[in-house]
Amino acid sequence: MTIFAGWKSTLQNIIIFSMKIKINNQSKHALPEYATSLSAGMDLRANLAESVILKPLERKLIPTGLFIELPEGYEAQIRPRSGLALKKGITVLNSPGTIDADYRGEIGVILINLSADDFEIADGERICQMVIAQHAQAEWIEVEALTDTKRGAGGFGHTGL
Numbered sequence: 001m002t003i004f005a006g007w008k009s010t011l012q013n014i015i016i017f018s019m020k021i022k023i024n025n026q027s028k029h030a031l032p033e034y035a036t037s038l039s040a041g042m043d044l045r046a047n048l049a050e051s052v053i054l055k056p057l058e059r060k061l062i063p064t065g066l067f068i069e070l071p072e073g074y075e076a077q078i079r080p081r082s083g084l085a086l087k088k089g090i091t092v093l094n095s096p097g098t099i100d101a102d103y104r105g106e107i108g109v110i111l112i113n114l115s116a117d118d119f120e121i122a123d124g125e126r127i128c129q130m131v132i133a134q135h136a137q138a139e140w141i142e143v144e145a146l147t148d149t150k151r152g153a154g155g156f157g158h159t160g161l
Contacts, residue, residue, distance in 0.1 A: 027065025
């Protein structure tokens with residue numbers, strides 16, 4: 001998405017980049033969709049024959065019934081839903097999970113229960129968000145030394161509060 005400044009800071013011309021992505025929906029649910037016109041992610045739903053109980057600190061792979069074909073240079077990122085994380089302690093374990101452009105299997109979501117209570121995942125429950133993102137592949141250039149910076153090798157917490 002590219003945003004150009006309007007006449008005032010409250011007025012903007014918004015150009016939304018859209019792409020067509022092939023999807024095979026073998027679930028019992030509608031296709032994923034954006035909740036609002038400016039949403040970055042779309043909710044994915046659990047596709048279950050019966051509810052799944054996620055016990056405290058337990059993790060399970062939850063099927064979605066969705067299969068996608070991403071264009072080269074793109075990935076799908078699987079991220080937690082903020083409401084589930086805050087209210088129920090449910091999150092995506094490998095967050096963000098990456099779906100590569102050459103993967104053609106079912107999208108599965110690794111959920112973990114970080115709360116002290118059992119959590120029931122029902123069929124059709126919104127379990128995560130999926131964001132489509134462009135990426136680059138790196139080509140390594142081996143060198144003897146790196147360019148010096150003010151920060152240098154300072155690690156976590158090095159830049160202060």
